[in-house]
Amino acid sequence: MTDNPTACILIIGNEVLSGRTRDANLQFLATRLGELGIPVREVRVIPDVPETIIGVVNEVRARFTHVFTTGGIGPTHDDITSECVARAFGVAWEVHAETRALMAEDYARRSPPVEFNAARLRMATLPVGAVPIRCSETTAPGFSMGNVHVMAGVPRIMRAMFEALAPSLERGQPILSHTVHADYVYEGQIADGLTAIQAQHPGLDLGSYPYYRGTGGGVALVAKGTEAAAVAAAAEAMYALLARFGSARQGEPAPEG
Amino acid sequence: MTDNPTACILIIGNEVLSGRTRDANLQFLATRLGELGIPVREVRVIPDVPETIIGVVNEVRARFTHVFTTGGIGPTHDDITSECVARAFGVAWEVHAETRALMAEDYARRSPPVEFNAARLRMATLPVGAVPIRCSETTAPGFSMGNVHVMAGVPRIMRAMFEALAPSLERGQPILSHTVHADYVYEGQIADGLTAIQAQHPGLDLGSYPYYRGTGGGVALVAKGTEAAAVAAAAEAMYALLARFGSARQGEPAPEG
Structure with a gap:
């Protein structure tokens, strides 16, 4: 197993640390990653605090082959994962034109149409150089930035994002x-x-x-x-x-x- | 909330990292600690690897008021938390006479009597200076070593140990x-x-x-x-x-x- 790639999971969100929400993503990810031969070596649950997210992302992306984050990519003030990953990599955090177009099309098609306001535009804003992770559950994407894979915290969406991402991951011998x-x-x-x-x-x-x-x-x-x-x-x-x-x-x- | 004591939870065990076992302790501990005014600021799930446990224990016991560990205090070869905490604190890991006597009495009373073999004696072996956490569920204790509180991974036993420990914890304003x-x-x-x-x-x-x-x-x-x-x-x-x-x-x- 020592030659296999390794994974670290970061569960980002005050709601898990406070006990309000029971994490439902760790077991799924650990099981699926084991099947792909990418054993999980560490999990951290951390709060919605920029310095903490930035510091931990930089620490673990250097130590593990892959880092998978869940949580903090919605439209509200406590959704800061995407910005923090940009800061961790030292790149700008900018509106991603293709994503904005996909989300605008989606929102316009709904009945009644959904307003594409500033809060929702945050979900189309990505670190420069990130590769969107698109899935059927939502047009607001996750993304991969280097070896850091940023996914939603809502289990249904997280799973769809993971399965969209999985074929592109470097794998090892299945466990x-x-x-x-x-x-x-x-x-x-x-x-x-x-x-x-x-x-x-x-x-x-x-x-x-x-x-x-x-x-x-x-x-x-x-x-x-x-x-x-x-x-x-x-x-x-x-x-x-x-x-x-x-x-x-x-x-x-x-x-x- | 900034004046409150803080907590870090360490979930120790390969079975959580592999997805075999779904952690059932984090939400309980986070909720109870919030009620005691000791908000959880970080959780880590780490493997049964001595260097990892020792390094992480030493890192987090310096950063948080309290550290709560779950898992790795049973009788088998992968139960190494207690030894590792001793090494983290730089103290010997020795049979605790009072605990040995309590366990011997318990094992002798069972029908049929339980053999107090070398594997079970490991559960009576504690870092020198540790204070046992005794509960009604088992005579094999948890323990507090400084600000590190070592508890079982089995939820029923962990909860009993936590409630036995709780009255002695430094508290903050309830959240x-x-x-x-x-x-x-x-x-x-x-x-x-x-x-x-x-x-x-x-x-x-x-x-x-x-x-x-x-x-x-x-x-x-x-x-x-x-x-x-x-x-x-x-x-x-x-x-x-x-x-x-x-x-x-x-x-x-x-x-x-």
Whole structure:
């Protein structure tokens, strides 16, 4: 997995930090990026504060192959992501003529027509050099500026923007995953055995996740990696480990494992 | 709000970064911390990588009044938060005698008794100087080390640990919030008016959040701050703004507003 491109997600918005809104984008993006072989290595949730956005964008775009931002590209005063990305890159923030034309056409066609006012024009204003991300959900675009991909915070729109962007992303080996379950087996029992399996497969990421149900609990063991044979071998060792504690074989193979 | 203590949340775990697990702790913590007057200023999701955890803990404990971590304090090889916090503070990581005794008593009492093996002893091992966070859900504790509060990732246990910790936290003025709704009013219409209200109340945090339903959409405007009179005044101005677009009065006052 070490040769794969990497991703950082920036969730921009006071509403997530205050607890008003529960983020609904992280899990989608993390899952899709894993499928594309672009593992997410860090996520930050940051407020609508210009200096914070600019500083964090510049820090993480230097450290990760791709940065994906969600939130802050609407028409209101707290929608400052686009301006801040322009400032982070040291470029002007200007009305994008093609986008303005597309939005004007869209607004004129609505019934009743929508006024293309100054607030809405902010959504047609992009860092100079940005490549718009257009999707079917809205004519107000996201954009890519270098390796920073700026998307809406509304999940439906974010997903459409991501899928429009995905074909152009540099990809890595897809991350394969094999999960093994056991009811009534507990982490404290299998920890040493799992450590031994991890030591045999240093290129894999093995995880252990307890779960709880009405009648008791159990554990899910997960092997992740880019090499199908190694993932399959680790999964077999995990099945054998759980069988020592009386568990029948329960699991979900890797997509290509 | 500027005099209030501040919080940073660290969500530690590969399972959140990979999309396997949807974080269920951020919204709870952000909401509860807001009620305590300790607004969350940043959240990071980071992997189970020692250098990353140590570096990030040291960075954020210097920048925020409180740091709350979730995840990575179980018995398995990927549970490394406790060790890493010890290394971040430059202290030894040692078996905590009182905790070991409590866990031994608990394990012996179970039927059948639970083996207190090496893996489980890791959960009784704490940075020297840490203060255990004990809760009714488990005898394996969280802990506070200076301003870093280390809690479990399992939501039920995390919540119990947080509530056990909460009475000892330095608090600020509670963050009051007043939300005003309007169906069939759109952000692009009210953006300028909202900017004007924000300019009149620089001490408040005003937000605008579009929503979508089967039959159309609308907008929720939120005023947040520590001064009840200012929050109420901004809410009145927001009601008046929405009324200009034909909306009836719909909202949720601040708890003390």
